Amino acid sequence: MMVMILIEHLTKMQVNGNFIPGEKVREQIFGGFCTCGGIMFQKLWFNVDGDSILVSECEKCWRNEAMVFNRDELISRDEVRVVDRRDFKDVILQILTEKEYDAIQAKISNRKYNSSILSNAKKKLNKVGLSIEEVGSYI
Known part of the structure; x- marks a missing residue:
């Protein structure tokens, strides 16, 4: 299964x-x-x-x-x-840390973010078949 x-x-x-x-x-x-x-x-x-x-x-x-x-x-x-949108964060937080998730939110909101943390998030997402743009479009 x-x-x-x-x-x-x-x-x-x-x-x-x-x-x-x-x-x-x-x-x-x-x-x-x-x-x-x-x-x-x-x-x-x-x-x-x-x-x-x-x-x-x-x-x-x-x-x-x-x-x-x-x-x-x-x-x-x-x-x-x-x-759905309500549960999406829980799924993503099984892949990313809270700081990485927050960096994605900051980037899509045009706020300051730590670029090395965002880079780590991008690598982790790419490894499982997702992109920052996809995740950002849904959070």
């Missing part, structure tokens, strides 16, 4: 510690049935290590689920934690 956290605004999902970009599904396409009995619609597709991950959302209970495929074979179905 993979740990998956979806940052919807960024169209990125954290899979086992790394953030990967996804592709939005523009049309309402059937994505399976939810455990509540509702219909799920395809929301996003991701590619990870040769596998495809489909994230679908239930039209009834709004639950998000990931189906992992290896070519045409379904490997697993896992619930996805969707992170």
